[in-house]
Amino acid sequence: MTLQQQIRANRWRTALVLLGFGLLVGVFVLVIAAAYQPGVAGFVGIIAIVYGIFSWFASGRIIAAASGAHKVEKADQPELYRTLENVAIAAGLPRTPDLYMIDDPSPNAFAAGRDPEHAYVAVTTGIVKLMDQRELSGVLAHELSHIRNRDVRLMSLAAVLVGVIALASDLLMRITIFGGGSDEREGGLGAIGIVVGIAAAILAPIGASLLQMSLSRRREYLADASAVEITGDAEGLARALAALRADTQPLRTVTRATAHLYIESPLRDHKGLRSSLGGLFDTHPPLDDRIARLEEMGGFTLPMGPDPAKA
Amino acid sequence: MIFVIVLVVVVVLVLGWLMLTFNRLVRLRNEAEQGFSGIDIQLKRRADLIPNLVEAVKAYAAHESGLFEELAQARASTLSAQGVAGAADAAGKTGAALGRLFAVSEAYPQLRASENFQRLQEELTDTEDKIAAARRYYNNVVQKFNTSQQTFPPSLVAGPLGFTPREFFRLEDDGDRAPVAVSL
Numbered sequence: 001m002t003l004q005q006q007i008r009a010n011r012w013r014t015a016l017v018l019l020g021f022g023l024l025v026g027v028f029v030l031v032i033a034a035a036y037q038p039g040v041a042g043f044v045g046i047i048a049i050v051y052g053i054f055s056w057f058a059s060g061r062i063i064a065a066a067s068g069a070h071k072v073e074k075a076d077q078p079e080l081y082r083t084l085e086n087v088a089i090a091a092g093l094p095r096t097p098d099l100y101m102i103d104d105p106s107p108n109a110f111a112a113g114r115d116p117e118h119a120y121v122a123v124t125t126g127i128v129k130l131m132d133q134r135e136l137s138g139v140l141a142h143e144l145s146h147i148r149n150r151d152v153r154l155m156s157l158a159a160v161l162v163g164v165i166a167l168a169s170d171l172l173m174r175i176t177i178f179g180g181g182s183d184e185r186e187g188g189l190g191a192i193g194i195v196v197g198i199a200a201a202i203l204a205p206i207g208a209s210l211l212q213m214s215l216s217r218r219r220e221y222l223a224d225a226s227a228v229e230i231t232g233d234a235e236g237l238a239r240a241l242a243a244l245r246a247d248t249q250p251l252r253t254v255t256r257a258t259a260h261l262y263i264e265s266p267l268r269d270h271k272g273l274r275s276s277l278g279g280l281f282d283t284h285p286p287l288d289d290r291i292a293r294l295e296e297m298g299g300f301t302l303p304m305g306p307d308p309a310k311a
Numbered sequence: 312m313i314f315v316i317v318l319v320v321v322v323v324l325v326l327g328w329l330m331l332t333f334n335r336l337v338r339l340r341n342e343a344e345q346g347f348s349g350i351d352i353q354l355k356r357r358a359d360l361i362p363n364l365v366e367a368v369k370a371y372a373a374h375e376s377g378l379f380e381e382l383a384q385a386r387a388s389t390l391s392a393q394g395v396a397g398a399a400d401a402a403g404k405t406g407a408a409l410g411r412l413f414a415v416s417e418a419y420p421q422l423r424a425s426e427n428f429q430r431l432q433e434e435l436t437d438t439e440d441k442i443a444a445a446r447r448y449y450n451n452v453v454q455k456f457n458t459s460q461q462t463f464p465p466s467l468v469a470g471p472l473g474f475t476p477r478e479f480f481r482l483e484d485d486g487d488r489a490p491v492a493v494s495l
Contacts, residue, residue, distance in 0.1 A: 082437055089349060090444035092342065092452070232447060 018154075021161055028165065044171050052164040059156040060113040060120065067110070068252075069100035069122040077101070083133055084121065087140045091148055091230045097121050106249040107131070110262045111143040114156050119147040124251070130243055138227055138237030142263055145226035151219045173198070220285055224294060234298025238291050242302055245287045332465050336474050339456040343477050346449035347395060350480055353442045354402055358389040360438065361405075364431050368412065371422035375415055381408045395478045402442070403482050409435065446480050453477045 055062065064070070074081040081099055088096040093116055100122035102108075107127035113119030121143045123136075131139065146152050228234045244264045251266035264287060295301055361382050368375065385405040392401040413432075416422050423429075457476040460469035 082440070086440050086444040089353075089441055090447045092346060092349075092448045229451060230447070 018157075021158075025161070025165065028168070040175060044168050044175070047171060048164045048168040051167050052160055055163055056114060056156070056160050059160060060118055063112045063156075063159075064100055064120070064122070067102060067122065068104070069102045071120070072099050072101050077128075079133070080123070080128060080136070083136055084140050087137055087144055087230060091141065091144045093144060093148060097144070097147060099123075101125060101128075102251075104252055105129075106251045106266070107244060107247050108251055108262045108264060108266050109139050109143055111146045111152050112156065113147070113152055115150075115153055116147055119152055121147075126247075126249075130247070131240055134233065134236040135240035135243060137231050138233060138240045139263055141227035141230040142223050142237060145223040145230065146219070149219070149222065149226060151223065220290065221293065224290055225297070228294065228297055234294045235300050235302075238294040238298070238300075238302055241287050241291050241294070245291070329468060332468060333472055336456070336459060336465070336469060336472070339452060339459060340474065340477075342452045343449065343456050346445065346452045347398075347480070350442065350445040350449055351398060353438055353445050354389055354392075354398060354405075357405065357409075357435065357438045357442065358386045360431060360435055361386045361409075364409075364412065364428075364435070367425065367428045367431060368416065368419075368422060371419045371425075372415065378408070378411055378415060382412065385409075395480055399480055399482055406482065450479050453479055 072081075077099065084099055085096045095117065097111070097113070097116075098120035100120050102122055102124045104124040105126040107124055107130045109121065109123040109127055111119060111121050121140060123139070127139065128136070224237060227237050231237070241264070251262075291302065365379050365382055369379070385401065385408040388401040389398075389405050392398040416428070459465055460474050460476055
């Protein structure tokens with residue numbers, strides 16, 4: 001089964017990425033330990049660990065707040081909620097994820113949460129208005145696949161790790177520049193601290209972007225394939241993606257940090273500058289490509305609608 | 312000496328492969344089990360809607376006693392069904408009986424207009440959708456489980472390890488949902 005193989009390959013890649021990240025953190029810690037007294041390194045380490053644990057457990061809520069999503073109950077959106085329940089049953093998830101909504105006319109959706117028990121799916125009001133039930137099932141199945149394949153957990157973990165490194169380097173720079181007891185510290189070590197801090201401050205976001213890209217692009221194809229397995233309806237998802245392709249409004253509340261979470265790049269310039277750079281910094285593969293793969297899977301051809309990017 | 316080393320390596324590899332195969336089959340068997348209980352929950356939920364539906368219909372069409380009898384039997388068979396084939400059989404009967412109930416209800420506009428009946432019908436439609444979703448999951452897992460046992464080389468050891476292919480959850484009459492879906 002190609003899907004099973006893909007999932008296994010993905011697990012390996014996940015392990016490798018985490019290992020690489022662990023090594024990076026280890027080197028970072030060693031450099032700090034060499035450049036500072038154990039007391040400072042310990043202080044920074046404890047703060048970073050506490051911060052990491054806190055943000056791991058709060059990651060779902062932080063993402064919801066950052067994207068302007070609020071929780072809705074079954075009574076608020078009975079039809080949508082039922083669709084979600086049905087897709088969750090067909091996906092074999094232990095429980096139906098919570099449903100969040102974003103008041104935004106731009107159609108998009110994402111999944112977040114640290115594990116399947118605490119996961120939720122967020123959709124914009126725009127996507128609910130734009131799509132019929134069949135298309136929405138495809139979109140929700142795509143999001144639930146991210147939850148089931150543990151993509152969401154990995155991305156939460158990555159965000160937390162990057163946050164921890166950023167915080168630690170920030171603290172170090174402050175300690176180095178303003179730190180008390182400066183008589184204990186030699187100038188050379190202070191310089192090393194600044195260099196490490198600056199390097200970490202630059203490398204952390206780049207590392208995060210690389211992580212996002214290496215993980216999320218391949219995962220989009222995999223989530224599309226899993227979604228088809230769940231709903232048995234490749235055409236529904238392909239139509240949903242075609243509807244997203246036809247839409248050009250960018251999402252209002254989005255940052256680079258949350259871009260990789262969405263079903264389709266919320267930055268909405270997939271025909272623009274980034275494409276001409278070979279899509280190196282794209283968080284998502286091109287929609288045309290994803291639709292073509294779905295057409296191949298389901299053995300159908302969507303009628304080509306008007307493509308606004310070519311107009 | 313070399314022979315012994317080769318032998319040991321081969322034995323370790325075979326044991327490792329056996330372990331992985333066994334674990335995969337156990338995982339799939341548990342998932343299938345869980346998938347089946349997922350179907351069962353929804354089937355029981357549907358069966359539990361029947362008494363309320365019968366009450367609602369009785370208020371307008373008390374003389375359809377043959378239909379009520381059929382529904383009561385369908386419910387009883389769902390609640391006592393054993394195994395996949397039994398559950399599928401009972402589900403088929405229940406679907407057919409409910410189909411007849413909604414066909415009969417067409418003749419009673421007042422019944423169809425009643426809020427209670429509409430609510431029950433909506434709930435039933437929702438349950439039918441969930442049965443279909445649970446069946447999808449179960450059949451997907453069973454297909455993986457059976458394929459894992461039947462492909463070579465796991466096919467050599469699946470039997471001796473105590474694994475047998477599972478039945479798919481098939482309804483004899485897959486058209487049984489159609490009458491429920493009409494006119495909301």
